[in-house]
Amino acid sequence: MKQKVLVTGGAGYIGSHVVRQLGEAGYDVVVYDNLSTGSPKSVLYGQLIIGDLANQDQLYQVFAQHQFSAVLHFAASLSVPESVEHPLDYYANNTRNTLNLLRCCSVMGVNRFIFSSTAAVYGEVAQNPVTENSPTQPINPYGRSKLMSEWIIQDYAAASSLHYVILRYFNVAGADPNGKIGQLSRKASHLIKAACDTAIARIPKLQIFGDDFPTPDGTGIRDYIHVEDLASAHLDALRYLQKGGESQIFNCGYAKGYSVREVIARVKAISGVDFPVVVTPRRPGDPACVTACADKINQLLDWQPKYNDLDQIVSTTLAWEMQQ
Structure with missing residues (x-):
């Protein structure tokens, strides 16, 4: 039986590369995306459901219709300058919506969670390269909204059967070498x-x-990381959790x-x-x-x-x- 996974933000840049690799690996994929920056044509496998994580009623319906074995959570706003200008939007879309998603996992008994985090949680670092144990002192609302999400995930896991992998991305770039998908957002400032x-x-x-x-x-x-290598890290993390691996935080860079x-x-x-x-x-x-x-x-x-x-x-x- 195929493992069915939910991928939030799976029509976006990084999410779509992970969806393609999941599909190629034989997973049954459901993508949930509001298409604010993503595109339907980037979703090469699975079912695309257009929806927003702020809409908890719709989110619960999606969980009720499918038996997910895991959730991979990419949906987020990710521009540092924009977060400085519009911090409340970032806390709403990044932090509150992660909380909404975890509530659904809690009610529906989904206990494997992979979270798309960022090196921005480290802030202005004192020593490079940074390790997962380096101090987390984000210097912008984007990094803070992601770190708050990490704390929520960790606190919920401590009180439940949830097992998670948090992946802290460094600077993601590149595209599918076969030219099938890549960065489509015209707002991208990378x-x-x-x-x-x-x-x-x-x-x-x-x-x-x-x-x-x-x-x-x-x-x-x-530190620039190719999107294909970052995507493969998510599949490695999913297999790790499926084998009963303990919750972990990992840096993703070179x-x-x-x-x-x-x-x-x-x-x-x-x-x-x-x-x-x-x-x-x-x-x-x-x-x-x-x-x-x-x-x-x-x-x-x-x-x-x-x-x-x-x-x-x-x-x-x-x-x-x-x-x-």
Whole structure:
């Protein structure tokens, strides 16, 4: 019998890659998405139900109609600058809606939960790479809304039979190497996508948000992870929970940081386009440098990244954007 899983936000960028891998692995998938940033054409497997996590009545109906063995929760707002401007929206969509989802899991007896979290929970870190035991001191509402969700999950698990895996993502980029799916949201502000958009003249110039950080070239340093490797981490986490694994938190990154200027240089080299770049002031809530220690997920889940290479990340992003 196929395992049936619920994927919230499964029509979005990361969720859709996980849905594709779940489908290819033989899972029965139900996607629940309000399509605020996702697209139906990104859902290549399973059933798509259009709905919002704020609508608890609809959510309960979905749980009642299906016998889910696990929930994978991606649905969230994820722009740091937007969270600074609209914090209440972020606490509503990210924190309250996670609570709504957990209530359904509680009532319907679903006791495996995989949560899409973020490295933003660490804030301005004192030492890189960060481990799962590093202090969590988020410096923006996005990171705080996610950390609050983590606390809710942990508190509920302590009082119930819920087993969870929390995956703290670093900077996700890239696209399906076969060109089936990729980043579709036009609002996306991720550096690699924005640089590729500039290389193909979709936008006129690329902005660097601050060149006065305490880093070697003055620009922010981030750990970039290919979306395909991140998706495979979710399948590894699901199998781990299905085998009776204990609740865990894992970093998802490569333990290698690249500055904004280094990323731009690779996009220019791979695209062959010397596009214009302008420096603007720092954005509120941006830390100087964050990279991941991923030893724990490598050891406990035997997670084996296949696309651990900045050029592959850039190349698959560029190929995807060129066909849009």
